[in-house]
Amino acid sequence: MNRHVPTALTLAAALVLSVVASRHAVAGTPVYVGDAKAKLVPMHTIDHSSWNKLLAKYVDSDGRVDYKRWHASGPDQTSLDNYLKHLSTASIAADEKTTHAHRLAFWINAYNALTIKGILREYPTTSIRNHTPKLWGYHIWHDLKLHVGHQPFSLDEIEHQVLRKMGEPRIHFAIVCASIGCPRLLSEAYVPERVDEQLTTNAKDFFSRSQNFRHDVSGKRFYLSAILNWFGEDFGDGQSEVLRRIAGWLPDSTAQRAALGNAVSIAYLDYNWQLNAQSAQ
Structure with a gap:
């Protein structure tokens, strides 16, 4: 094959690369x-x-x-x-x-x-x-x-x-x-x-909103917003420190005691990325 004569495939590839490059130039x-x-x-x-x-x-x-x-x-x-x-x-x-x-x-x-x-x-x-x-x-x-x-x-x-x-x-x-x-x-x-x-x-x-915090008392588990997963290090080093840091913001004394005692396991809730628009929209 003559390497200087482009095939249809190479022409197509070159076109794709050209489009990508032009889009990337303004990306x-x-x-x-x-x-x-x-x-x-x-x-x-x-x-x-x-x-x-x-x-x-x-x-x-x-x-x-x-x-x-x-x-x-x-x-x-x-x-x-x-x-x-x-x-x-x-x-x-x-x-x-x-x-x-x-x-x-x-x-x-x-x-x-x-x-x-x-x-x-x-x-x-x-x-x-x-x-x-x-x-x-x-x-x-x-x-x-x-x-x-x-x-x-x-x-x-x-x-x-x-x-x-x-x-x-x-x-x-x-x-x-x-x-x-x-x-x-x-x-x-x-x-x-x-x-x-x-x-x-x-x-x-x-923490008063169920989309961000739920406490399964019998299961000894907290369900937390994914924000606490993504940025947990900003609240403390490890689970016990994080829980102590958020304890005062939790909605009831039972949850606060569980947090202070590090007496729960943690799972993270799905994050809702839908626009925070008023319902009429």
Whole structure:
């Protein structure tokens, strides 16, 4: 066979590779939000009141979001964009007045607001997982980036490189991936003055829901959200430490005693990736 004369098979293979290569060239193209050139201010001066108003308007007590109505409102989509631009003005440099509570509230709000922005860009959709491809293409957790302090941060980076490094495991009951299996999205902004209280309230709410926690008393077993499987190391080293850490957030004294005594085995519940939309949608 003349090696310089391509066969139909090699031509087909070359065509496939060409298509893949061209798709890969645009795969994962970042989508930036916020303001890359914002004039910076200390993080403790950031005002979360506009985010608070949007949450109060579109999020119910179960953390379900009225994406349909929000998506249909040009002014409120603009309000979200303006809030994200406001977040961009925060300096990430240390300063004397920016406390751990300021940073915690800021980055939780940033994560949740960026997630909502990402879903509204794709709406209508049934799950955030529709926008997390395994091979190529726009990936919402990696490619949607918020400028803060002149640096772009993806959802993945905010979660793993910022929030998890703050040593506060209750973030896992506060940051929301727009799914039913997530903790509820509070219908209010996190604020430095109350962030500790808000985190504890949401942690207790999280374990009060059967989708996240069940206690088989006779079988001496806890059924826990997959979040505790994925991020167990943030709660302690090994089962006994994890159980002691979550004990105070469990819904009744029987479960709390079982956790403190490490007197149960653990199984993990299936995670529900369906969109956390209000039922009318």
